[in-house]
Amino acid sequence: MSTSKLFVDLTIAFRNLVQHRRRTLFLGAAISAVTALLVLLNGLSTGVRETMIDTATTLSTGHVNVGGFYKVTAGQAAPVVTDYKKVLAVVEKTVPEMAFAVHRGRGWAKLVSDTGSMQAGITGIDIRSEPKFSSVLQLESGKLDDLAQPGTILLFDNQAEKLGVKVGDALTISAPTTRGTNNTIDVRVVAIAHSLGLLSTWNCFIPIESLRALYQINQESTGVIQIMLNRKDFDHIPAIAARLRQALDQAGYRIMEPDPRAFWMKFQSVSREDWTGQKLDVTNWEDEISFMTWTLKALQGMSVVLIVILVAIIIIGIMNTMWIAIRERTREIGTLRAIGMHRREVLWMFLLESLMLGLGATIGGVLAGAAIAAGLNAAHLPVPTGLQFFLMSPHLHLSVHGSLMVRSVVLITFITGLAAFYPSLKAARLRPVVAMSHFG
């Protein structure tokens, strides 16, 4: 088909669409609305996923982690990696994709204030080597930099409220050491951050030196090495974890079997096992927050159901409209066939009209969806407290990427063409004599 012929066909299709202005506008608006909704749904799902990754990989996990347990006796497991610098050397050699790595202490202890107490996960960090930490946390009061001083603690607002403390107040942290001896440390609250949902409910931060003092572990030991990757490598996380597991095994470390659960969910099974000494555990971010990824899966499942319903509506709408158009234009089809137009040209003409309508409407819909998403993001819409728990963000965040926009345009345009195919085929099969004598 020559370019000039295609141009003529496009012109005819365009004119036909203009000719049936009302129908075109109605159907175009419907397709645009569905496309915009598709973009918004996907944007919400992607936004929640990205927020979840960002928050989780700042608060409690790396994209890939090398953690593990040290057992002094068979029944006493501590989340400790001994001689972590040697492990880190293997990690650096094996994972060239690594953007950076941090090491953190892990623990579970009782926080006691003058007016209350609570059990909480204690993370020991070196705030000076945590480049992303300040970008995720929103401080309610205090200074994050003060967490560099020993004997300090960062709490989240819900924890501070439960304990009845504010910045400057003292807390006692009580926990058994790795050998089971009771110990305490006194800490001062230096910062209180806004809650970040489920992960911040049971997690608080102290300097790693204070955590070592509490659990009586030496300078060469840590809780976990968290490996951070660049976004482009996110799809390769399982392969990187497998590679790392193999490299650590070859370097002589005992490795735990892959188990897609958070480290604290493994205490029972690890305690039941009979070994003593060190075993390393390689996990990824999804494993470490496996107890809450169901929210993401539920959201994605809901999006898929909604998208299927929307696509069904588009298909029914387009087919219905095409049937009406063909019925209205039966005599026109008969005339065109009588003056020599081939069946496939009739098919092509109707298909081209649908595709042109689909393309124009989806582009409009995608742009509208992206604009609404940008507006919602700019408005910093607060999320209800109950929902914050799962979304891990105080604000609604939609993430609309270019690839998503292109995918939406292609998908909906294709569906439009597909829906128009059968009615167009029926139109092309009309016999000229019958078509020309059609009334109504």
Next chain:
Amino acid sequence: MKKQTIAALLAAFALNLLPGPAPIRRAQAALTSAQLVELLKLVDDRQKNNGDWRAAAYLEQKEKDKVDTVYETEYFRRSSDQKFMILFTKPKSSAGQGYLRIDKNLWFYDPSVGKWERRTERERIGGTNSRRSDFDESRLAEEYDPSDEGEEKLGAYTAQKLMLKGKPGQDLAFPVIRIWIDKENKNVLKRQEFALSGRLLRTSYYPKWKKIYSPSKKGDTWYPEEIRFYDEVEKANQTLVMIKSVDPNPLPQNLFTKAWLESKSR
């Protein structure tokens, strides 16, 4: 002073164990290390049974802003191989649960899930402030090095006060203990247990001691009929343990097994 602290003090006063207002320390020659170790051995020996032991224990836990929890248990121990077992009998929701010490492992059984979990030796029994060691035979001389802190009046009693520091290599829940021993009968009257950091974690009072004739020891064995634990970190929390129905006669050989404990909930 807070309400809870006042309550604890009143309780201790009622038990006649508070330091008296009059001379707290009497002038006396400090005991030598050997004498202190002998004293600890005597304390241990009075409580040793050298055989099997069965008793019922009533546990009552009070915590701030929580409903009081009460457990009734039976506990069993065998001196020869340091076996130990606790079976919860009440309330209904906990009946059948239990702890079993085999070798150096403490196992917990929950019949509602039918699973055994290995727990640390320093497990809080039923979530109360009591530990397994509180029900076990006293091993102070084996586990701690004593130092003398002189005499002190505890109400009507004159007590020898010792500071005990954990021996190297011993895995102890409390690395430092201060203990008040009745000068007259060598029973423990009061204990203060400290964290590694030096912070006082728990104070225990032993207001009532009883003796029972033990055929395996061929002599009297002393046991505390009542123990009161006061949490010194969370001041409002306290635990009362009452020990009764003590039976020092030999127990069946197959008692200290997982199967026996499981059978109790079938």
